[in-house]
Amino acid sequence: MKRVTIGEIAERAxxxxxxxxxxLNGRPGVSEETRRRILEIADRLGWRPSLAARSLSASRxxxxxxILARPADTLGVEPFFMRFISGLERELSGRRVxxxxxxxxxxxxxxxxxxxxxxxxxxxxxxxxxxYAQDARLPVIEELGVPAVLAGRPRADxxxxxxxxxxxxxxxxxxxxxxxxxxxxxxxxxxxxALDHTRVRVAAFRAAVxxxxxxxxxxxxxxxxxxxxxxxxxxxxxRPDRPTAILYDNDVMAVAALNVAQEMGIAxxxxxxxxxxxxxxxxxxxxxxxxxxxWDIQAYGLHTAQVLLELIDGLPPRSHQExxxxxxxxxxxxxxxxx
Amino acid sequence: MKRVTIGEIAERAxxxxxxxxxxLNGRPGVSEETRRRILEIADRLGWRPSLAARSLSASRxxxxxxILARPADTLGVEPFFMRFISGLERELSGRRVxxxxxxxxxxxxxxxxxxxxxxxxxxxxxxxxxxYAQDARLPVIEELGVPAVLAGRPRADxxxxxxxxxxxxxxxxxxxxxxxxxxxxxxxxxxxxALDHTRVRVAAFRAAVxxxxxxxxxxxxxxxxxxxxxxxxxxxxxRPDRPTAILYDNDVMAVAALNVAQEMGIAxxxxxxxxxxxxxxxxxxxxxxxxxxxWDIQAYGLHTAQVLLELIDGLPPRSHQExxxxxxxxxxxxxxxxx
DNA sequence: GAAACTTACTTAACTGCTTAAGCCCAGAAG
DNA sequence: CTTCTGGGCTTAAGCAGTTAAGTAAGTTTC
Numbered sequence: 001m002k003r004v005t006i007g008e009i010a011e012r013a014x015x016x017x018x019x020x021x022x023x024l025n026g027r028p029g030v031s032e033e034t035r036r037r038i039l040e041i042a043d044r045l046g047w048r049p050s051l052a053a054r055s056l057s058a059s060r061x062x063x064x065x066x067i068l069a070r071p072a073d074t075l076g077v078e079p080f081f082m083r084f085i086s087g088l089e090r091e092l093s094g095r096r097v098x099x100x101x102x103x104x105x106x107x108x109x110x111x112x113x114x115x116x117x118x119x120x121x122x123x124x125x126x127x128x129x130x131x132y133a134q135d136a137r138l139p140v141i142e143e144l145g146v147p148a149v150l151a152g153r154p155r156a157d158x159x160x161x162x163x164x165x166x167x168x169x170x171x172x173x174x175x176x177x178x179x180x181x182x183x184x185x186x187x188x189x190x191x192x193x194a195l196d197h198t199r200v201r202v203a204a205f206r207a208a209v210x211x212x213x214x215x216x217x218x219x220x221x222x223x224x225x226x227x228x229x230x231x232x233x234x235x236x237x238x239r240p241d242r243p244t245a246i247l248y249d250n251d252v253m254a255v256a257a258l259n260v261a262q263e264m265g266i267a268x269x270x271x272x273x274x275x276x277x278x279x280x281x282x283x284x285x286x287x288x289x290x291x292x293x294x295w296d297i298q299a300y301g302l303h304t305a306q307v308l309l310e311l312i313d314g315l316p317p318r319s320h321q322e323x324x325x326x327x328x329x330x331x332x333x334x335x336x337x338x339x
Numbered sequence: 340m341k342r343v344t345i346g347e348i349a350e351r352a353x354x355x356x357x358x359x360x361x362x363l364n365g366r367p368g369v370s371e372e373t374r375r376r377i378l379e380i381a382d383r384l385g386w387r388p389s390l391a392a393r394s395l396s397a398s399r400x401x402x403x404x405x406i407l408a409r410p411a412d413t414l415g416v417e418p419f420f421m422r423f424i425s426g427l428e429r430e431l432s433g434r435r436v437x438x439x440x441x442x443x444x445x446x447x448x449x450x451x452x453x454x455x456x457x458x459x460x461x462x463x464x465x466x467x468x469x470x471y472a473q474d475a476r477l478p479v480i481e482e483l484g485v486p487a488v489l490a491g492r493p494r495a496d497x498x499x500x501x502x503x504x505x506x507x508x509x510x511x512x513x514x515x516x517x518x519x520x521x522x523x524x525x526x527x528x529x530x531x532x533a534l535d536h537t538r539v540r541v542a543a544f545r546a547a548v549x550x551x552x553x554x555x556x557x558x559x560x561x562x563x564x565x566x567x568x569x570x571x572x573x574x575x576x577x578r579p580d581r582p583t584a585i586l587y588d589n590d591v592m593a594v595a596a597l598n599v600a601q602e603m604g605i606a607x608x609x610x611x612x613x614x615x616x617x618x619x620x621x622x623x624x625x626x627x628x629x630x631x632x633x634w635d636i637q638a639y640g641l642h643t644a645q646v647l648l649e650l651i652d653g654l655p656p657r658s659h660q661e662x663x664x665x666x667x668x669x670x671x672x673x674x675x676x677x678x
Numbered sequence: 679g680a681a682a683c684t685t686a687c688t689t690a691a692c693t694g695c696t697t698a699a700g701c702c703c704a705g706a707a708g
Numbered sequence: 709c710t711t712c713t714g715g716g717c718t719t720a721a722g723c724a725g726t727t728a729a730g731t732a733a734g735t736t737t738c
Contacts, residue, residue, distance in 0.1 A: 005695085006694070015717075016718050017694085017718095018696085018697080021695065021697080022697090028715090031715080034716080046458070048455065048458030048459050049694085050395070050459065050460055050693085051394075051400070052395040052398075052693080052694075052695095053391075053694035053696090054694080054696080055394075055723090056391040056395050056694080056695075056722095057696045057722070057723050058696070059723070063439070078421075081421060082421065085440065085442060086442040089441060093452075098441075099439065099441070100439060100440075101424065101428075102432060102437075103421075103425040104432075113432075119342070119385065120388065120389065120390040121342065121389050122390045226620060226623070255625075256624060259625075259626050262626055282624075284565070285621075286594075286625060344723095344724055344725080345724070345725065346724075355688050357689075357690090357727080360726060360727080361686095366727095367685095368685090368687070369686065370685080370687085373687085389725065391723080392693090392723070392724030393725060393726085394693090394725095395692095395695090395723090395725075396725055397725085
């Protein structure tokens with residue numbers, strides 16, 4: 001099971017290894033005839049370049065890293081990541097770039113992993129998800145000079161790429177839609193307040209509510225889990241002036257809310273409209289099916305990989321904006337109850 | 340942002356790079372005092388070994404590969420993989436082994452990826468999931484001599500490791516439980532018939548039904564998707580002698596079945612008991628919550644990684660059996676309807 | 679007090695590939 | 709006929725480590 005090296009090809013072709021290298025890499029320096037002969041031999045022997053040798057001389061790892069900094073159980077239910085990853089893959093595998101994955105519990109561990117990967121030259125760049133407003137990873141990435149792309153809003157002066165969707169517009173359209181249905185008491189169950197996009201969405205929600213003159217905006221913060229989603233929903237629905245519509249920051253919490261409504265004897269959508277901030281099969285699997293903000297997560301991953309690879313190739317950092325998520329209306333939203 | 344190499348350490352310590360190498364690897368050949376000095380310098384400079392250089396001379400990639408051969412949308416909903424991956428990670432990251440991930444659509448692409456990874460020496464071993472009865476990947480793995488561990492039943496004569504759970508016992512206990520509740524007409528909605536574990540479970544189901552003298556076992560095959568799960572359920576429930584209990588091969592289909600029952604006006608669990616073959620948050624998110632076969636998927640991943648790393652270290656292939664999945668009874672199962 | 683052995687290093691070969699620099703020879707230009 | 713040019717190759721250095729073999733001291737042995 002010994003590997004084929006270019007040395008062996010050189011020997012068989014009766015040329016030097018340098019010539020073989022030029023031939024295999026499509027560079028000038030060998031005649032067409034010799035090139036053909038070398039390629040033929042390489043093919044016959046089933047030669048593939050040794051990644052380690054290439055990495056060593058080119059100082060390129062031919063891999064990019066994705067560090068998911070979340071507790072394992074949250075990752076499980078969120079269909080987001082697998083779709084995002086398969087989007088990344090679609091671009092990476094065609095370019096022969098590997099995807100290194102690490103799952104860690106918190107940002108301290110993520111920073112540690114970044115430092116290690118970079119020092120070992122295990123990756124050429126990073127995809128950063130779940131961006132915090134104050135994010136411990138960014139200064140480290142900047143300090144090390146790691147090419148990285150944010151799956152989220154661009155940061156000024158960061159020198160990083162970014163791929164993002166206009167959450168503000170998406171939240172706006174959700175609120176507009178609910179108002180058009182006659183709702184006046186609209187609340188929001190938001191995710192982790194430390195997260196960048198949570199803040200953006202909450203701000204957008206507040207602005208939209210105020211714009212429509214619906215009084216003081218009501219927002220309850222959670223950690224994205226079903227449990228907290230249920231708790232927040234219970235709290236909102238227990239108030240005398242309970243909302244007639246609730247926006248959720250993801251789909252899991254919206255599903256949990258469906259159960260809370262049922263348990264409290266509140267009909268959806270007759271008495272209460274629910275709107276999920278993420279769309280996935282989950283929304284279609286429950287009854288009533290959930291109205292949700294949907295967007296193409298695979299494309300998100302794909303574009304993220306593209307921007308990252310450009311950055312690694314030395315091109316200037318680029319910000320790519322995805323299509324704004326659109327409302328997919330299903331059974332969980334309806335006209336506001338009379339009175 | 341130039342990297343620190345052992346050459347730099349050698350220079351500062353006033354010794355040769357060979358001495359530095361011995362010192363850093365804890366091998367004899369340097370005095371304790373010199374070693375301490377070298378380690379101190381290395382630490383101060385923040386030295387980490389270059390993976391590429393180590394890989395080249397040690398011919399070890401310090402990475403293992405996981406190739407998921409599934410359509411991207413199926414991956415999204417299945418909470419299985421993220422939990423499995425985080426289990427793998429728990430073992431791998433401690434041992435400084437990277438996890439390379441590739442998502443491909445079918446086995447032909449998986450085989451291609453295996454060949455490439457191995458030829459490039461990108462990975463030291465593989466984790467193989469979703470094993471088919473006739474699996475195109477196995478002959479290739481054997482031909483190449485890739486250390487690999489099956490996330491599934493061991494195969495005789497394969498020389499591969501295996502980590503698996505006793506599906507037969509799990510199915511047995513499910514059927515026993517339903518029979519104890521008075522059910523006599525029990526059907527099964529199974530997953531992809533090509534999959535190894537699907538066959539094992541179907542066989543176990545047939546045997547259990549016959550053992551209890553419940554007549555000819557009824558099994559409907561699907562592709563694991565919610566759509567087919569719903570279709571299969573509709574077909575089963577439309578028959579005059581419709582089953583009073585149905586076992587599903589995963590949780591997604593069981594959830595879809597819940598909706599079908601609702602749409603057909605069949606009460607769960609009063610008229611129909613549903614039992615999911617996988618457990619996840621999904622089962623708890625719906626009403627009634629689904630009774631399911633649950634097991635520790637993170638541990639599954641962890642043990643899989645352990646067996647693989649042993650194999651890579653040259654130890655003989657090992658088969659590890661996980662705890663048999665146990666029935667977590669929730670609201671979707673109950674006594675069989677009278678008459 | 680010479681031979682034998684340790685200790686603590688250094689030297690250099692090796693991993694497989696890339697690439698700048700050098701060399702040889704044929705054909706063109708002067 | 710010499711000089712120049714350039715195509716087609718070879719040579720060798722370099723990437724960052726590992727490791728077998730060599731060496732120069734000091735120590736032990738009889």
